[in-house]
Amino acid sequence: MAQTLVLSFAFRMNVRSRVMKNIKEFPEKEIAIYEGALELVAKYGFHGTSMSLLTKEANVSTGTVYHYFSSKDDLMKKMYCYYRSKVEAHVSSQLDGEKEYKQRFYSRWKTLYLYYTQNPRVLQFFEQFINSPYNQERSPHHFTGAYFTFLKEGVDNNYLKPAKPEIYVAMYMGSVIMASKINVFGSILLDEEDRELLINKLWYGMADI
Amino acid sequence: MAQTLVLSFAFRMNVRSRVMKNIKEFPEKEIAIYEGALELVAKYGFHGTSMSLLTKEANVSTGTVYHYFSSKDDLMKKMYCYYRSKVEAHVSSQLDGEKEYKQRFYSRWKTLYLYYTQNPRVLQFFEQFINSPYNQERSPHHFTGAYFTFLKEGVDNNYLKPAKPEIYVAMYMGSVIMASKINVFGSILLDEEDRELLINKLWYGMADI
Amino acid sequence: MAQTLVLSFAFRMNVRSRVMKNIKEFPEKEIAIYEGALELVAKYGFHGTSMSLLTKEANVSTGTVYHYFSSKDDLMKKMYCYYRSKVEAHVSSQLDGEKEYKQRFYSRWKTLYLYYTQNPRVLQFFEQFINSPYNQERSPHHFTGAYFTFLKEGVDNNYLKPAKPEIYVAMYMGSVIMASKINVFGSILLDEEDRELLINKLWYGMADI
Amino acid sequence: MAQTLVLSFAFRMNVRSRVMKNIKEFPEKEIAIYEGALELVAKYGFHGTSMSLLTKEANVSTGTVYHYFSSKDDLMKKMYCYYRSKVEAHVSSQLDGEKEYKQRFYSRWKTLYLYYTQNPRVLQFFEQFINSPYNQERSPHHFTGAYFTFLKEGVDNNYLKPAKPEIYVAMYMGSVIMASKINVFGSILLDEEDRELLINKLWYGMADI
DNA sequence: GATGAATGAGCTTTCATTCAT
DNA sequence: AATGAATGAAAGCTCATTCAT
Numbered sequence: 001m002a003q004t005l006v007l008s009f010a011f012r013m014n015v016r017s018r019v020m021k022n023i024k025e026f027p028e029k030e031i032a033i034y035e036g037a038l039e040l041v042a043k044y045g046f047h048g049t050s051m052s053l054l055t056k057e058a059n060v061s062t063g064t065v066y067h068y069f070s071s072k073d074d075l076m077k078k079m080y081c082y083y084r085s086k087v088e089a090h091v092s093s094q095l096d097g098e099k100e101y102k103q104r105f106y107s108r109w110k111t112l113y114l115y116y117t118q119n120p121r122v123l124q125f126f127e128q129f130i131n132s133p134y135n136q137e138r139s140p141h142h143f144t145g146a147y148f149t150f151l152k153e154g155v156d157n158n159y160l161k162p163a164k165p166e167i168y169v170a171m172y173m174g175s176v177i178m179a180s181k182i183n184v185f186g187s188i189l190l191d192e193e194d195r196e197l198l199i200n201k202l203w204y205g206m207a208d209i
Numbered sequence: 210m211a212q213t214l215v216l217s218f219a220f221r222m223n224v225r226s227r228v229m230k231n232i233k234e235f236p237e238k239e240i241a242i243y244e245g246a247l248e249l250v251a252k253y254g255f256h257g258t259s260m261s262l263l264t265k266e267a268n269v270s271t272g273t274v275y276h277y278f279s280s281k282d283d284l285m286k287k288m289y290c291y292y293r294s295k296v297e298a299h300v301s302s303q304l305d306g307e308k309e310y311k312q313r314f315y316s317r318w319k320t321l322y323l324y325y326t327q328n329p330r331v332l333q334f335f336e337q338f339i340n341s342p343y344n345q346e347r348s349p350h351h352f353t354g355a356y357f358t359f360l361k362e363g364v365d366n367n368y369l370k371p372a373k374p375e376i377y378v379a380m381y382m383g384s385v386i387m388a389s390k391i392n393v394f395g396s397i398l399l400d401e402e403d404r405e406l407l408i409n410k411l412w413y414g415m416a417d418i
Numbered sequence: 419m420a421q422t423l424v425l426s427f428a429f430r431m432n433v434r435s436r437v438m439k440n441i442k443e444f445p446e447k448e449i450a451i452y453e454g455a456l457e458l459v460a461k462y463g464f465h466g467t468s469m470s471l472l473t474k475e476a477n478v479s480t481g482t483v484y485h486y487f488s489s490k491d492d493l494m495k496k497m498y499c500y501y502r503s504k505v506e507a508h509v510s511s512q513l514d515g516e517k518e519y520k521q522r523f524y525s526r527w528k529t530l531y532l533y534y535t536q537n538p539r540v541l542q543f544f545e546q547f548i549n550s551p552y553n554q555e556r557s558p559h560h561f562t563g564a565y566f567t568f569l570k571e572g573v574d575n576n577y578l579k580p581a582k583p584e585i586y587v588a589m590y591m592g593s594v595i596m597a598s599k600i601n602v603f604g605s606i607l608l609d610e611e612d613r614e615l616l617i618n619k620l621w622y623g624m625a626d627i
Numbered sequence: 628m629a630q631t632l633v634l635s636f637a638f639r640m641n642v643r644s645r646v647m648k649n650i651k652e653f654p655e656k657e658i659a660i661y662e663g664a665l666e667l668v669a670k671y672g673f674h675g676t677s678m679s680l681l682t683k684e685a686n687v688s689t690g691t692v693y694h695y696f697s698s699k700d701d702l703m704k705k706m707y708c709y710y711r712s713k714v715e716a717h718v719s720s721q722l723d724g725e726k727e728y729k730q731r732f733y734s735r736w737k738t739l740y741l742y743y744t745q746n747p748r749v750l751q752f753f754e755q756f757i758n759s760p761y762n763q764e765r766s767p768h769h770f771t772g773a774y775f776t777f778l779k780e781g782v783d784n785n786y787l788k789p790a791k792p793e794i795y796v797a798m799y800m801g802s803v804i805m806a807s808k809i810n811v812f813g814s815i816l817l818d819e820e821d822r823e824l825l826i827n828k829l830w831y832g833m834a835d836i
Numbered sequence: 837g838a839t840g841a842a843t844g845a846g847c848t849t850t851c852a853t854t855c856a857t
Numbered sequence: 858a859a860t861g862a863a864t865g866a867a868a869g870c871t872c873a874t875t876c877a878t
């Protein structure tokens with residue numbers, strides 16, 4: 001009886017946290033496949049990530065991969081969605097309760113930079129995906145919607161000087177991705193102070209002050 | 210006698226201009242291969258660019274490709290060098306006679322943006338190459354040397370506010386590449402005015418004014 | 419119950435005979451590949467035995483060949499082991515119960531001669547393999563071990579006159595292989611009487627009588 | 628004048644020795660090709676001896692190879708003739724003035740053994756050629772004619788016991804080739820005494836004494 | 837759900853051969 | 858006689874995908 005209660009409580013918590021974080025639950029094997037593929041794409045590229053390598057890395061059989069995905073294309077596209085939603089969830093979770101635009105402007109940049117530098121294989125996968133023929137939406141960066149909306153909001157509400165939002169996307173997303181790549185590829189880490197300086201310059205150039 | 214003089218002069222000019230611009234002369238077939246491959250990589254990606262497609266596109270035989278390149282890898286690496294030196298030559302040629310730092314800051318950004326938007330396949334190839342396992346130097350963008358040097362020069366001579374040059378590389382290169390990609394992928398062209406605005410913001414954020 | 423006993427007995431016999439004869443069981447497809455390759459190597463040589471010819475001859479797909487063998491080299495090496503162990507098993511099986519050295523001296527020569535002349539493709543394959551770069555152990559003949567041991571035993575027990583066993587290997591193995599090749603290539607069959615004569619001469623030259 | 632005489636003498640000697648030894652003179656480049664091919668076939672086998680490797684090894688152009696030989700097949704066949712006649716010339720040259728059959732029986736065996744062990748690549752080439760599809764005469768060993776004739780002569784003149792000459796070919800040629808291969812492959816050299824012992828046994832088994 | 841042997845189209849690469857110079 | 862760039866058929870091999878168990 002006591003046991004049932006505990007289980008029941010755990011169950012409800014689990015559901016609640018899922019609902020709160022808006023995270024879809026994935027079968028264990030599917031996740032193993034995503035993680036194996038992430039490793040391999042970062043190491044060997046799309047071309048070098050063969051299904052047979054993947055089955056070894058993820059410790060599943062060929063049949064299992066084709067149980068969850070209809071083709072390699074399908075796997076790559078779902079994988080992109082999987083990691084994008086992971087990053088989006090992470091960025092959102094860091095924004096809880098923040099209100100002021102400037103603060104969000106700073107915080108979003110830093111959060112994304114930290115995520116990419118701490119998860120370099122995710123960045124490498126995104127960059128390869130974005131520039132590959134798999135990217136059929138032809139989206140030029142990893143966050144078509146969220147960041148565009150955020151910057152447009154800044155223009156519309158006069159936090160940022162009047163200009164096409166695309167100009168700000170180029171500056172904001174361009175700098176965060178390039179800074180992350182400089183770190184990942186070049187092993188040159190921008191410290192807290194450097195990052196603050198960089199966003200200051202962005203804000204100084206972009207904000208309506 | 211006069212003719213000899215002319216020929217001799219023309220000859221010397223030819224040599225001199227080659228030497229000055231430091232342009233290596235390539236065999237006709239090698240260029241045909243580069244151009245065919247550029248077309249195909251932009252259309253179908255690295256994976257999709259098979260040797261048999263390439264031989265048709267470039268109108269050469271398989272054997273000829275392997276006469277000039279030891280492998281597909283070798284081709285891709287040499288091709289990257291080929292187009293990089295082409296873009297570098299182009300950027301340099303546009304800088305003749307310019308003196309003031311601010312002017313060069315504006316002009317270099319615009320020149321590269323225009324080159325990429327007018328030669329989108331070169332940009333697509335660069336982006337795919339940079340993020341692929343072919344890029345063994347692990348350079349995070351297309352111009353390791355030239356632009357870094359230029360921005361460092363700005364810091365050293367107090368044209369730009371004191372900061373790590375990498376911060377400026379992230380902002381400057383990041384924005385030019387992202388703006389170009391927004392144009393190429395999204396068909397949203399930033400017009401002359403927009404570009405001016407963007408660089409203004411960069412300059413405003415970065416310059417020691 | 420009786421049935422169980424029978425099955426159990428049959429099972430034990432099966433295991434026992436395999437164990438006794440020390441014969442590894444091979445997958446059906448692997449054997450088909452060996453047999454197809456034997457045919458083709460005898461007909462067309464190593465060079466002429468292409469993978470596509472082999473898949474037709476053995477009635478398997480390319481992928482299946484590479485499922486069992488990592489490369490053509492690997493196939494050829496495993497194939498050599500396969501046929502060597504087959505011949506060894508055959509020679510051993512013919513020796514059951516024989517005791518006297520002279521009898522074994524005669525019988526082993528004849529058994530091998532008959533095997534090679536009745537299975538000329540095996541001889542042709544061995545000869546091609548032995549003299550090719552595939553033969554990395556650089557073994558000069560097909561039975562370094564078994565026949566060397568047999569002849570050394572003859573010297574050690576004074577059945578044969580004192581001499582380096584290699585001398586006897588050269589005479590014994592050399593004559594059986596050359597006689598077989600004369601038959602296979604030249605269609606000149608040494609009849610029972612001829613063979614007896616040849617071994618007589620060998621024995622007469624080698625034995626301590 | 629004195630010089631002319633010397634040259635003329637040298638020239639006549641050269642012609643005379645060629646006539647005496649019955650050696651056809653080959654163009655320098657043709658010999659370079661034979662020697663390069665010998666090296667490569669011994670190292671890499673027939674399959675591994677590609678025309679492009681050969682041009683590097685022999686330091687000639689592709690065109691030159693096809694000037695002297697109509698095809699790779701043609702090259703291999705002519706090459707076999709070239710080295711066979713070299714060995715034949717060598718064996719003959721060692722027999723000058725010998726008369727007695729027994730002496731020739733001993734001397735021919737030893738001469739061939741010494742030649743093969745001192746020129747292992749020639750032996751390797753012969754063995755590969757004999758067992759390959761290039762050998763269209765289907766000759767089972769390297770000396771179809773000469774040694775058969777010699778052994779038949781022994782039977783016909785009652786130096787050897789009555790028997791099919793093929794029996795003697797198997798014993799004589801088989802042992803000399805196997806002994807050479809044991810040396811070349813196994814690095815086990817039979818010394819003068821061993822060789823004498825081996826031929827003694829052959830003679831004892833074969834001769835009509 | 838999970839397995840992995842089997843498939844075969846298509847890949848990268850090799851290589852004997854040709855031919856303009 | 859000699860060169861070597863060019864050819865393209867065919868080689869060895871890979872890999873996304875299927876399907877009987």
